[in-house]
Amino acid sequence: MALNPKAKKIINIVVDIVALIIIAVAIFFAVCIITSRASGYKNFTSFFGKAYLAVETDSMVGDSPDSFNPGDLIVVKLVEGDEAENLPVGTVITFKYGIKDDQYVLNTHRIIEVHEGYYITHGDNNPEGSNETVLTREVIGIYESKSVGAGNFVLFMGSFWGFFTFVLLPSLIVVAYFAVNLVFVIIRERNAQNQAKLQADIKAAQEERERMRQEILAELEKEKNSQSDQNNGQ
DSSP: OOOOOHHHHHHHHHHHHHHHHHHHHHHHHHHHHHHHTTBBBTTEEEEETEEEEESSSTTTTTSSSTTTTTTOOOEEOOOOGGGSSSOTTEEEEEEEEEETEEEEEEEEEEEEETTTTTEEEEESSTTTTTOOOGGGGEEEEEEEEEEEEHHHHHHHHHHHHHIIIIIIHHHHHHHHHHHHHHHHHHHHHHHHHHHHHHHHHHHHHHHHHHHHHHHHHHHHHHHHHHHHHHHOOO
16 A cells, blocks of 8 residues: 555654664764774773773672673773872772783772872782782772673674674665665656656647647638638629
């Protein structure tokens, strides 16, 4: 059953909105990935003063409310200046741990000792004695919360196939949709123009035929009158 024009218009509007949402999401993820790379940190995405980090190791697995598992996504409040100083024991902090592939590797562990200018930290699930000394200037943020399992998605997004699946492919589909839609619009416009031209040609032809008919009738009337005049003169 053919859809009426109003239903077609509603469907087109809905499809356009969905396409725009896909574009917006793709742009959002692309920006997150680009800013993550540009920040100089590995698997780091930040905006509005928060950092979102995918957990890759089991060093903070535990029973504490602020413990977390591999695959979780943790939210870290970024700190500046002296905000990283004099943090209490028990605070879970994110800090620069090393450099790999020209990017800082970040670690998130719990403070177990506080000293002037530095902290001693330890992962809840790490063996005893495997502590790290962290300078206060190396602290970039303080743990706030977590999303269980969401880190796996972020890690996948950072891979080639994740970028292809959630950014590149949807963008190509949307671009293809708008390109096809544009082609149909152009075809409809050309058909409408051709139809209008055809109607104009038909009208012009009809007017020309009517003009010729009127001329013929006028000529016949003239001849008739001429013949009548001749008959009256005889």
